[in-house]
Amino acid sequence: MTYVVPAQTRIGHVHLKCADLDRSLAFYSDLLGFEIQQQFGDSAAFISAGGYHHHIGLNTWHSRNAGPAPVNAVGLYHTAIVYPTRKDLAVILKRLVDAKYPLTGASDHGVSEAIYLDDPDKNGVELYWDKPTEEWPRDADGNLHMVTDALNLKELIQLAG
Numbered sequence: 001m002t003y004v005v006p007a008q009t010r011i012g013h014v015h016l017k018c019a020d021l022d023r024s025l026a027f028y029s030d031l032l033g034f035e036i037q038q039q040f041g042d043s044a045a046f047i048s049a050g051g052y053h054h055h056i057g058l059n060t061w062h063s064r065n066a067g068p069a070p071v072n073a074v075g076l077y078h079t080a081i082v083y084p085t086r087k088d089l090a091v092i093l094k095r096l097v098d099a100k101y102p103l104t105g106a107s108d109h110g111v112s113e114a115i116y117l118d119d120p121d122k123n124g125v126e127l128y129w130d131k132p133t134e135e136w137p138r139d140a141d142g143n144l145h146m147v148t149d150a151l152n153l154k155e156l157i158q159l160a161g
Helices: 021-031 086-098 153-158
Strands: 014-017 035-040 044-048 056-059 079-082 105-108 112-118 124-130
Touching: 021 035, 021 044, 021 056, 086 112, 086 124, 086 153
Parallel strands: 014 056, 079 124
Antiparallel strands: 035 044, 044 056, 105 112, 112 124
């Protein structure tokens, strides 16, 4: 019999190696808005949304002043951060645009809308919101049919106000 993970299972946090903790905190905390929950000098920090113990751990334990991981190697493709509403995604998009932070892509996946960028260590980051499940594209048999269409960034940023 095949084991099926319980539906309530979720990913708790991601822990990233970084070359410079202050530079990473400037991105994740100052730009994206995560709050520092605990910091260990210049070697590690734990950050979150809403006071949770941590959604993201950052450390320099094995990576201080190191270069980014090679693109064409095994490893983490990206960290995905889900926002509760489309407007929340629009607000962070506006912050990124105002800060002139480079995006690497933007897609409408049918089930979600996503913005892609790299953190200062070239770790991929996806910022997205999930569309309501009743709007997810499905074929005649009810199977999910995700897509990768262009995301209208101008329309999305207008929602930020």
